[in-house]
Amino acid sequence: MTERTIKVEVKRQSGPDAKAFTETFEIPYRPNMNITSLLGEIALNPRAINGAESTPITYDSNCLEEICGSCAMLINGKAMMACSALVDKLLGAVEHGQKPDLSKTITLAPLSKFPVVRDLAVDRSVLFENLKAVKAWVPIDGTYDLGAAPRQHPQIQEERYPLSNCISCTICMEVCPQFNDVTGFVGAATIAQTKLFNMDPAGSVLKEERLRALAGDGGIQECGFAQNCVQACPKQLPLTEAISDIGRDVFIQQVKDFFTH
Amino acid sequence: MAAAPRIIVIGGGLAGLSAVIKIAEAGGTVDLFSIVPVKRSHSVCAQGGINAAKDLKGEGDTVLKHFDDTVYGGDFLANQTPVKNMTAQGPAIIDLLDRMGVPFNRTPEGLLDFRRFGGTLYQRTAFAGATTGQQLLYALDEQVRRFESEGKVKKYEGWEFLSAVLDNNGVCRGICAMDLRSMETRTFAADAIIVCTGGNGAIFGKSTNSVVCTGSAQSALYQQGAFYANGEFIQVHPTAIPGEDKLRLMSESARGEGGRVWVPRDKNDKRAAQSIPEPDRWYFLEERYPKYGNLVPRDIATREIFKVVYEDGMGIDGQPMVYLDVSHLAPEKQHKLEGILEIYEKFVGDDPRKVPMKIFPGVHYTMGGLWVDFNQQTNIPGVFAAGEADYSIHGANRLGANSLLSCIYGGFVAGPQAMAYTKNLPAQVGDGGHAAELKRQNEKNSALLNNKGTENPFKIWRELGENMTKHATIVRYNAGLDEADAKIVELLDRYKNVNLSDKSQWANTSFAFTRQLYNMLELARVIVKGARLRDESRGAHYKPEFAERNDERFLKTTKAAFVDGAPSISYEEVDTQYITPRPRVYTSS
Amino acid sequence: MAAIAPPAPASNPHSGSKRRGVQPLRAGQGHDFLLRRLHSLTGLLPIGAFLVEHIVSNYEAVNGPLAYAQQVKFLNGLPLVRVLEWAFIFIPLAYHALYGVYIGIRGRSNVNVYPWAGNWGYYAQRITGYIAFVYICYHLYSQRFSGVSLPEHPGAAFHKVQMELQHPLILSAYVIAMVATCWHFAYGIWLFAAKWGITPGNVARKRFGYVCAAVGSGLCVLGLIGMFAFLNPKYANAPDDVMPEQPAGIVLPAPNVAPAGSTNPSQPGEVR
């Protein structure tokens, strides 16, 4: 029996300034593969389709269960998490038991809005910088035993929890038409985190500072409400709701500041 | 020491971040090294919750009961002093996390909600939805980001710890690390270092752990003279979703709600699971344990599934898999399992509400680790360890939801203790061994890059994983362990012949992996050797040839030292001053 | 199985050079927020309100040349009309239009990759904005700043528009512009509410979407009816100016018969 294989076309780049090129690999097919296992298969036998010796592909991954946020990349042109992207589905088998179409090629490319480190790995540290800029933390007094925290209604927890699920994958930024070099937009994730901390009873002491930060250039005003973020977010964060709420709060803060400063 | 102490923390999981926070808060400065951005550390994977005896449910839970449950659950192998301290600090740690903004689930009155976990009778586990580890890690990450923005912490994300820098007296004076982007190797001076590099599931190939959980850092330190303790204790979770690249946890609650484990009676049955009629299904747990059925304790379930697959050859399609079936459950019950069923659906592509899930036990947690004293210091002066990377809390078996607590506790002890240690540290003589260590690591690197062999490192790793999973996980036989060790020795030999297809000097991940692989091989020997010598059954370590616990010979901590290139095992008494060991019997699930 | 490969590193604290890629938030710096909110506000209030007024006024054409002329005359007779016009129409419009183009060219639309409804809305807001831009430039030139000056000769308005709409290309441009502007305005109201936090919830946004769609379609239909009134065969040969300036001293007799079908009692009719 001849081995069934699938073709994967990978956009590669040996370094930040190197020229990009594509390389096609042919990989033995097994049911239930995901993109990370497929990349592992290439590492096991790094040989391009024409038989030429190649090298394992550089990419980010860690948890392999869509919780660490490492493995975002463009799969067939769309931003997705590689570990939760199933090969069978990409090959057209939407329902269980359907046969995937092995003649289709899967294409992999790095996220397009972030500087490429190498191959599929990109530098997404801008998100962490943005989180610093909005002070996305609760400024506690200290870690010693200061007794229980104030009580909090379950409703607040229910509203905060989904926002706290953000895995910093940056997909919401990648898919946002406003997130680019020219606008320097912060992106939806940071706005959602601002809401998360503003909602915390203790975290809200920094509320005004966060709102002022978000009124800076590249701030919340750059959002054109394209809503791609909320569609693409792998963790289904209520991003447009957060943008709306924070948009109002930032405006009110600006008006207040105008009259008091 | 005159100047402010310089401390390096390696690892940005819960343990590492806890240590960083304590040091920064006390006015120290910290360099934090992590392979992955700290927010992507393995701790994000934890789902269930974190234990602390806050007794908010009026059940009369106490710290002492938590202490007892932990020691009993660990089959009395844990030193009792640190366990006692940890459980005592539990409630304060939960309060702290709450103050940091962790979105813990709440009662209608606005208090913390608690759920019950395995190994206890009390509702002692605080939780934030089904992503507690993620929420805790983020809370600590945010605090560290705050200190970072205040200049108290400097992060070296994307740097890999290679080894400690030791001076002529064997005192730690810093670390040698590699920038995984520029592949540059450098040494960094420090008065003390804290190693919080997590577990070592990758040694078993596939596990529920994350990719960076290779145990490489611990192994490197072991090869530099640190003791590695209780290496043979590896927790295997009964129900994980076998994946092409990883085993994803399927929580026990699936069985709690009525899920049933079975395989086809005929091993050649090729029918789709749903169409196999009831009489052709073998509910082996229910058959063998009529009283507890599918809810037998974790280790028993794990062993039974293992036997069905490997001894009876009854795995589905000859694969190491059995069915975990919730498709017969009423929709309300299925709804309670929504979160975990979605994970299955997402990764397997089948709807577990209609199709039985395919599951298999998966390597889950490393009870063993770097040997530390009660101050979290290893036997190398100036090297501290905390979290899953040390061995201190869980003995022979970890209770669910105790690990997150032990990580934070460990970091909270290690940080201040490291600060205290630096106060009396004599000044360094000469360069403290920096030049020599850098040279040693650079030589290793160039040797690897210039190797002209034929072995693919990923193939060696795959064989290591298969070998370890087969012989050193659920059921262990001395003959098998001998075989396993021989295989590792063979792999170490083949490693000499390893060939890197990628010899570039920029973000070369396979190079970094190949370096880690060597350390995995050395640590694998520790696990196998420890298991080979421990002729008893205790906690996660089960030998059918020695099915009983043997306190007389083995109520002892295994300590492995790297002597002449091989593990040399010695034993140390266990601190049992508070609770006298008693038999561990499962009277209920 | 062999999926392991240590993740590629993230940021390197030692690469001292300027960071690549999208820059971090300039927290609290600059005035973009103000300018952007102003853009939003101008779109809704002066310009949006004008559009409604304009379409309603133009609808008067349904009642014939004289009625339309009266309407134009009425508007031009408002006190301080030139000041109002500049303050509430031209300047805000110029700001909204120019800043709108600036906003538009800074975005990187990607509907080709992510063809989702919201993304189409985003894209359409830019396209309709550009259409409105080109159209309004032309329209202002042809109706306001060239040919007969309507503020001085309100009676010539009907004929002027009628002549303009004779050419099928111009006519279709007017139709396209009308649809585009109404779309832009209607979606603009929706955007305004979403961005200013008036409709934060998904349900609120959805319901308000229906409201905006109704407003937009209503306006569009009204506008198109008004536009085709100029081509009504009944008025095919409307005089150049229904209110020619009268030589001094000559008083026209007051009309005594209302025009056929007029519902407006004050509308001047024929002299019989």
Ligand SMILES: Cc1cc2nc3c(=O)[nH]c(=O)nc-3n(C[C@H](O)[C@H](O)[C@H](O)COP(=O)(O)OP(=O)(O)OC[C@H]3O[C@@H](n4cnc5c(N)ncnc54)[C@H](O)[C@@H]3O)c2cc1C
């Ligand atoms: C699926 C799953 C579910 C779990 N659920 C629970 C639960 O519900 N409750 C519970 O209590 N426990 C649970 N656990 C266990 C718990 O998650 C872990 O034990 C704990 O998170 C370990 O934290 P850590 O800080 O020790 O290490 P990790 O979080 O693993 O962090 C290790 C850090 O070290 C870094 N690192 C590693 N090697 C190097 C190196 N050489 N150089 C530099 N940096 C390095 C990594 O980058 C990382 O930052 C679960 C575990 C799994 C796998």
Ligand code: HEM
């Ligand atoms: C003349 C050319 C015009 C251009 C280039 C233009 C451009 C734009 C753009 C790009 C936006 C989206 C802004 C964003 O997404 O942040 C916008 C919004 C809007 N426009 Fe225009 N527009 C024009 C004319 C008009 C006209 C004539 C009206 C009114 C009838 C109008 C009303 C609005 C409204 C209400 C909004 C929503 C405000 C907001 O974004 O919050 N625009 N316009």
Ligand code: HEM
């Ligand atoms: C049915 C279609 C339309 C007709 C018949 C029409 C007709 C006219 C006429 C006759 C004038 C000159 C009025 C004057 O000078 O006093 C005018 C002015 C103007 N029109 Fe239109 N128009 C139409 C559609 C539009 C649209 C869709 C817009 C977009 C917003 C628009 C914007 C303007 C502006 C800004 C002016 C100048 C306003 C002023 O002079 O105060 N028009 N239009």
Ligand code: SF4
């Ligand atoms: S908001 Fe969603 S898409 Fe954006 S970074 Fe967070 S998880 Fe990713």
Ligand code: F3S
């Ligand atoms: S896609 Fe972008 S434009 Fe706003 S609504 Fe989302 S951030």
Ligand code: FES
């Ligand atoms: S590897 Fe963690 S999200 Fe994919």
